[in-house]
Amino acid sequence: MSELLQHPSPPSTRLIRRSALVPVLALGLVVGTTACQAPQTTAEAPQGEEVMSAPIGDQTIVEGGDLVMALSAEPDRLDPTTSSSLYTRYVMQTICQKLYDINENGEIIPQLATDLPEVSEDGLTVSIPVRDDAVFADGTPFNAEAVAQTIDRGLNLEGSSRKSELGPIESITAVDATTVEVTYSEPFAPLTAALADRAGMILSPAALAANGEAFGDSPVCVGPFKFVERVPQTSITVERDPLYYDAENVHLDTITYRIITDSNIRAANLRSGDVQVADTISTQDVGELMNEDGIGILQVGSLGYQGITVNVGNTDGVGAPPGVIDTPIGTDPTIRQALSMSIDREALVESVFGGYNETACSPISPASPFSTDASEACPEYDPEAAMALLEEAGVEMPYKIQMQVSNNPDTIRFAQALQAAVTEGGFEIEILPVEYSTLLDVQDRGDYEILQLGWSGRVDPHGNMYNFLSTGGGANYSGYSNPEVDQLLTDASQSNEIAERSELYGQAVTQVQEDNPIIYLYRVRSLTGYSTDIAGVETFADGVVHLSNVAFVEAG
Incomplete structure (x- = not known):
């Protein structure tokens, strides 16, 4: 199974840590009717079996190229603090990394953090180690202070949808450049899971200072890609970010998310090659698409x-x-x-x-x-x-x-x-x-x-x-x-x-x-269609389609 991000794993990064949060946060989880089986990685699985990825494997990568994904609905504002749309998470996955992410087994793994949090014996103090090699798309250095500012915004911005996800926080402190300390009035077990979602998407302090509540009109984060433009009700375009800390494992030049609300039209565009990925394939179309040459289907059970x-x-x-x-x-x-x-x-x-x-x-x-x-x-x-x-x-x-x-x-x-x-x-x-x-x-x-x-x-x-x-x-x-x-x-x-x-x-x-x-x-069973001239696309149990490490590949 290919990983979401091929970033280096420093010695302190591991999936299990002796911490008060581990019993609830480092859990393996395979969702669907085949929860006891290993998820498949090919598109030839029968109905109901998990197919989470189309791995690159030993296929020859064609560097560059412009990928188009058909979205079944228009995202709301591209602001992780206020967003409530799954389709916004599709876009943000490529441009706005989180402190943590989940993998194909539902395990929480570090992303912009370097390890799972350390928690005090009383459960009131949480220490989060963060990367020292990341830069925001606008050139602003990524550090613990930026993390603290983002979490504080989630707590205090009027209209924030993140406040109740973060729990009873009393204070957030950047102890040093690579350590954030969160203090609670009462223990709060779900924190790491919250930071593996929108609450953990870290925003550029410079962009926040410049744009304030309008941040979502031109979001700036750390990610494999960076925001280019949005044409309302039509498309959102992102391009490869040369400042990304793992840029060598990013293969596409651009991704365009095209809004196509009709499932029949999404399927037709996938067949014609006008799009390479399409979310929410209709259950009425999926059988025929699975039998067509040049098209693969990911099918993943949902936690929602x-x-x-x-x-x-x-x-x-x-x-x-x-x-x-x-x-x-x-x-x-x-x-x-x-x-x-x-x-x-x-x-x-x-x-x-x-x-x-x-x-x-x-x-x-x-x-x-x-x-x-x-x-x-x-x-x-x-x-x-x-x-x-x-x-x-x-x-x-x-x-x-x-x-x-x-x-x-x-x-x-x-x-x-x-x-x-x-x-x-x-x-x-x-x-x-x-x-x-x-x-x-x-x-x-x-x-x-x-x-x-x-x-x-x-x-x-x-x-x-x-x-x-x-x-x-x-x-x-x-x-x-x-x-x-x-x-x-x-x-x-x-x-x-x-x-x-x-x-x-x-x-x-x-x-x-x-x-x-x-x-x-x-x-729902997340049904994602893709053209077999690309590889590296993934969909996990949280419903998000991952495109960060997708590449065009030579025909086999």
Whole structure:
């Protein structure tokens, strides 16, 4: 399996370290129906088996070239502190490295850090060693002070989506040029996992000083590539950064991310050679593409979920104190329970996705080491009982709801199947398709009744739950607030024992399934198409397509 980055590993870099965080952060994880098998690295795998990469191996690299990737939706602003889009992570993966990353086994590994953190016996002081050979794309030296400034921005920038991911930090100090010290008021186990995501993408201090809140219009980080331009609703272009510390292992001249929202058009562009990589291949197209010469398919299970978010208190925007919603479904958990009970998840997913995706009933994947019977339990499918609950709630039937969804063929197809499925439970769903970027704004503002969106998933359950379900969380789009859930999630974040954390997360899931601010439906199988005249493309369980070390290769 080729690595994301072919950077040198100094003697202090290793995957296991005697630290209070290791029991929850240095875990091997293979996601999908073949979780007990080694992931395959060829495109000839049957449906459902993990294919995470198309390795370069002994193929002859053709240096240079311009690669085009088709994106199924437009990224939001290219600012790691405020971003909430998976598609932004695709772009940032090439231009904005993190302190840590995950590998094909779900293990957290150093990237801009040189080792996993050292943690004091009381769990309150975390020391992070960082590289001494990196430079930002604008020539500014990378050092511990830049790391401290980025983490501080995640905590304090108005509108930050990272604050609740970073935990109860009291102070951040650059001890010296290569050491950052983070002090906590209470232990916080998920820190390293958070720093393997957007919170750990380190931003150029010079660019922050020059651009402030407009940083995302022209982002500057450390990475194999650097930002060139963005044409709204059309494309984003990055080019090779000669200042990158491992530039000799970067092979492409440029990457252009072209926005192509229609899955049929993405597939057609892949066939024609106009694009070399395409994300989110439709389950309706993947069978034919797998049988075509010159095209390979990566297929990887997900740590995330797709679901229905119900507005139960988002009256003043995400992160604001919850308000009072004036819709029956927003105020009465009985109606939300009835909606959940009206959905035959297994039949729905099988009929729409033909076995490629999997049902989901909680934010914790069954492949996670934190999975328990409680987190895997599914609400009963019982449309007759659902109708009885609606009668008990005293609402007119069929109970009508407006559901906003992303305006792409696969999502609308699923929404239509869901619309038909819940009629037996006494519901009538009106589907309102909107552009993906608009849908992100809608969920931020709370300008919706229910909406269908998902989350790409993180290796630590904290990243799939706390931000979305804790009172005032940076991604709590539903406006949900339950003190019991807040306490369970906080307690879980302060423990270093997998069994204890798993039990607490299971209790939280049980309560969330009673309240249903999010009704979990299914987990996607990330299907990424690529042309076989390139190699080095990877997709892991967090859903991000990795292009940093991709190269054109000579035909075999």
